[in-house]
Amino acid sequence: MQLERLIDHIVTRVNINLRNPRADVRPYVSGLVAEDKFSQYYAFYALTPYHPIYFRFVYSSLAGTYFLGKCEVENSVLYKSDIRGDELKKRGTVVKVGDSDVTVYEDEIISIRSSILLKTLVHNNSHDPESLEVFRIRNTVALHFSNIHGTCTEGLLLMPFGTVDLTTIHDCVVGNFSYVQAGDLSHEHIGDGLVWVRAEDAFEFKYQHPQDALKKYVDYTPGQTPRGDFMAFLEERKEDFMPVYASVLPDPQEDIPDTALVSPYAVLKGDCRIGENVLVAQRAYVENSRLGDGGNAQENCYIVNSTYDGMNVTAHGGKVIHCHLGQKVFTGFNSFLRGNESCPVKVGNESIIMPHTIIDAEEPIEIPSNSLVWGLITTAKDLETHCMDLDEFAKLKGQFRLGEMTFEGSGKLFVDGFRKRIEHILEENGAYFDSDDTRGHAQTTQGSSYSLLQPYPQGPLKGLCPTVSIGDSGQGGRF
Amino acid sequence: MQLERLIDHIVTRVNINLRNPRADVRPYVSGLVAEDKFSQYYAFYALTPYHPIYFRFVYSSLAGTYFLGKCEVENSVLYKSDIRGDELKKRGTVVKVGDSDVTVYEDEIISIRSSILLKTLVHNNSHDPESLEVFRIRNTVALHFSNIHGTCTEGLLLMPFGTVDLTTIHDCVVGNFSYVQAGDLSHEHIGDGLVWVRAEDAFEFKYQHPQDALKKYVDYTPGQTPRGDFMAFLEERKEDFMPVYASVLPDPQEDIPDTALVSPYAVLKGDCRIGENVLVAQRAYVENSRLGDGGNAQENCYIVNSTYDGMNVTAHGGKVIHCHLGQKVFTGFNSFLRGNESCPVKVGNESIIMPHTIIDAEEPIEIPSNSLVWGLITTAKDLETHCMDLDEFAKLKGQFRLGEMTFEGSGKLFVDGFRKRIEHILEENGAYFDSDDTRGHAQTTQGSSYSLLQPYPQGPLKGLCPTVSIGDSGQGGRF
Incomplete structure (x- = not known):
């Protein structure tokens, strides 16, 4: 089955990123979703006259995932996730980086590669000043009900109910129900239940949920569905x-x-x-x-x-x-x-x-x-x-x-x-x-149409979507 | 509205083909479908492990149309039609043309351009020995419940309940409820209710339905929905x-x-x-x-x-x-x-x-x-x-x-x-x-998955589908 090999590929890539802090994501993802489900659910994407239309899905499983806006996904497994590109930067937007005014040279795109996102929300836009046009998610495993918000990630294990927000992440582990908004973060291992808001040279807010009490709400064993009140x-x-x-x-x-x-x-x-x-x-x-x-x-x-x-x-x-x-x-x-x-x-x-x-x-x-x-x-x-x-x-x-x-x-x-x-x-x-x-x-998402994209129902590609490109050079029309 | 302009474009192109016999297809297509319907219905396509996957839809309205197999559509309006490519020739098929054995060099594709197909069935494969790899439908208007079966068409007005079968058509008009299987046909105007089967140097079968009696079943005024018992x-x-x-x-x-x-x-x-x-x-x-x-x-x-x-x-x-x-x-x-x-x-x-x-x-x-x-x-x-x-x-x-x-x-x-x-x-x-x-x-279409493709719901492209490419280089997989 190609889907198994795809998951292998992703695990290998993420594990290479996660050498320091060392983490093996394999136990987190193996057997997490019953294999049949990948071929049971459709992906769906919205069409509106207000959002640039560009989707490109290559060699990925997208079961149950929703897409809006400009987005490309390659070699990835997105399961019941939301990839919402309605706050991506438009071409011509001026972004202040330090003292410079930087102009965005093309409509921003969400670009997901070699990643597993499980019931994950992806929203907002890249806050990485080094990557203004690409909201990049690479070599990332994000688990149940996590949020990747305005955060480029390259090497990340994000545990259930975790959130990374307005941050740039490079090779980090973020624990259950932890919230991280920390500017630029490399090679950190964040434990469970931390709420951390940091703005360089300005302030730092930290709250640590008591671990025992937190278990009542999120009790997580890798490879299993989280338990607890949530x-x-x-x-x-x-x-x-x-x-x-x-x-x-x-x-x-x-x-x-x-x-x-x-x-x-x-x-x-x-x-x-x-x-x-x-x-x-x-x-x-x-x-x-x-x-x-x-x-x-x-x-x-x-x-x-x-x-x-x-x-x-x-x-x-x-x-x-x-x-x-x-x-x-x-x-x-x-x-x-x-x-x-x-x-x-x-x-x-x-x-x-x-x-x-x-x-x-x-x-x-x-x-x-x-x-x-x-x-x-x-x-x-x-x-x-x-x-x-x-x-x-x-x-x-x-x-x-x-x-x-x-x-x-x-x-x-x-x-x-x-x-x-x-x-x-x-x-x-x-x-x-x-x-x-x-x-x-x-207002702008009103009256959208929703197209449904089904995976291969059987055969060696079962559970994967075919390669799909959807887009128009412009809304102006051809004639 | 781009959709109106697209229909204009098609009418112009078909009319250029239909200079002899002279026909103006405009009255046949204008106002034929209530404008809102083009944005109300989805197109759908099947995915199976048995059929090569390739769809390319460019600047077309596809409301209610079904696709299976390899197919491309450009500058066309397909309304509640069936484009069924499950009998297309496979690469390597040997076709006898006169005394020659000709090998098909790639999987055949249905290619529809600058055409309006209304509740039309397209099936089988090209019987044009000059176009073995492309089942070509060009500058064609096909009306209610017509069949284009194994027939390449370039310039055709096919009236309601008409069928062209195992033929090559160049600049013809085929009347209501006429059936034509005639090898190679150019610049002919076939009236209503003819059943015509011709094999060169072999036989010719002709039956003409009595016009008056036929009206009870198909009574057609251009631009209107046909009336009658059918x-x-x-x-x-x-x-x-x-x-x-x-x-x-x-x-x-x-x-x-x-x-x-x-x-x-x-x-x-x-x-x-x-x-x-x-x-x-x-x-x-x-x-x-x-x-x-x-x-x-x-x-x-x-x-x-x-x-x-x-x-x-x-x-x-x-x-x-x-x-x-x-x-x-x-x-x-x-x-x-x-x-x-x-x-x-x-x-x-x-x-x-x-x-x-x-x-x-x-x-x-x-x-x-x-x-x-x-x-x-x-x-x-x-x-x-x-x-x-x-x-x-x-x-x-x-x-x-x-x-x-x-x-x-x-x-x-x-x-x-x-x-x-x-x-x-x-x-x-x-x-x-x-x-x-x-x-x-x-057996091979069993357990297909069916993806739904919605048109733009509003805006200048209302009723058109975005440009879509779907395909895999092979079923073998990447990893």
Whole structure:
């Protein structure tokens, strides 16, 4: 079987990269997915008039993977992943690198080679100033529900629920549920449950999840499906997606404002209300919830029995259950906010839930407006060491420690940077849409058509897709 | 809109070809399909380990069209057509041209350019000895339920329900429901309802359907959907196909022997029984019928309330209603055999129903075994002038006339040729399958995967597909 040999090839290449820190990715990938599944699921890609059309798939298995934008994949296995190129840099964009203004000379492309991505989200664009036109993913193994966001990787083992964000990675291992936003990273081994945000000469935020407590949520043995509350939560809702993937054009959602987009590959269940300019991406799940104007739910987000007052960003993989989020509350990557009927979670306006935060309410929890929230919180008392007023945080200078969180550098730069990024995300998503100039994903991805790409069903190439090139030199047309 | 300009381009090119006989194809194609439909339907193509994989689609609209095998389409509009390349010549095939043995130097390809094909079937391979590797369709307009079978065309207007078969066409017009199998044909205008089989220096069979009677079945005004009993029959059953196209992988049919294939894009309705080695192609329709071993139903075939005893070929577009067909009865292209409960039609073993035959029973009709049947038959008495024993027919020499049928030449060559062709069709379809060597379409198309190709949903390219190349240099694999 060529698919086995392809996996061998990838393992060999990644292992060459991972000599220091030494890691053998073979046990992580062998037998991970039942062989038949590679030939059972289709890949799908969106066509819109707003995104440059270019796909090139060579000698790869793409089962269940979604593509949007400009993308090439070679010698890789992408399984139920999302390769979303709707924030790639356009030709002519000017990027500031140090003191230089650098002009992007062609539309950026996501380029994946000799990699295995399993239920991984790839989004945003290359933040490697040495590779502005190519969002490069090479010799990388990324596991269950990991996020590769704005990060070029060359040699990476990214463990389940891990996130690399706005970073350049060269030969690193990043542990379960760790979040890394660290500029440029080479030959590092990051353990499990670290939340690390570093900006050179500006600040460094670090939080370490307690290892024992983390096991309740992510318990991972290489080569097996992770166990723990995160996976249990996802598994329970898996079936709801089946009708979505079974029909060629899933039913259009009703009662969605014209300015909002609920992907036909998302699930809306029970009584949902969707406001203006809302974006619900493919593989997002909304149940009995109200998303006020300008809110969004990205890939692998689950919003259940919750209310979003408006302009709420839920970053990729965020789960929000029995919560009430005030205006502009931001929920970071893979965060898990779980209230229940008797222990609801309430978050005040403009608060920021850091990426990879767990709030697992054992009693009602109320977070004041304008808070920064991080870590693992189960009781109101936990807030004392996992929550700070953003304006207070902005005053920090030098070194600071609170519980397992340490901060060093300029709190102001950290808070300003974060707020600016949230504004940028809202703009990109089309939350502020009111005219052609303020169009964002919620508007430009509307009315996409979705083509389905099936693998070879049998024979020596079973599970691989044929070589496919899709593209147009321009949208202007030939005649 | 680029799609309009593309249609303009095609009309211009075809009209240049059709200066003699002079024809203006514009009224035939303008407004023929509601503009929105071009962006509503997907194209789909099959992947199997048995067929060379090569598709190239450039600047074309392909709504609802099915592809199998090696095929390229450029500057064309293919609407709900079938481009079936499973009988293309393989590299190394030796073809006899006159006294020469000519070796095919590469796998043959279907190549369609500057053409409009509407619900047209394209099948078989090039019978143009000057173009063995390219099954060429150029500057051609083919209308509703026409068949281009084994025929290279360069300049052709093919009217609804028309068939060109094993011919080479250069600048011709072929009328409604005419069947032409004539070797090499240039600058001819064939009227409506002619059935014409000619083999140079061997024989010529001609039957002319009475024009007035034909109108009941096909009544066509350029630019409109044809009216008459054929279309009414098809329209009534159109809805049954909707669930088939709405789901990604239509439900597997039950009770189908392992050696038989019922395409997931076919309809089985009511109580159907499918024998061994049966082939039911995409867009075929079987209702309350029994298909004995080795039978088949090709594209646009409808078999309703009928029994096939075994080894029954139903050529593309054949409709068989309330009929009992004995062993090896052959039903030709677009034939319409309509019995009803009180007026059933029975056809004895090994009879041949000529292409484009209409049997519209006003009383029970029984056709003896080993008959050749042609023309328009509504009563048993009509058989006197539309039916002959095949062995008697084989004795014909010189000129012969019976009713509206004329025959000239060697009856033996005609009958032997036809019988040989039927055997060949049965072999190709896998009707005789019992080992790897006797595999045919019913076996090799089994377990195909079907990829869906969507057009641009909006914007200036609305209704066109992006440029797509799909292919593998070999099935052997890379590693």
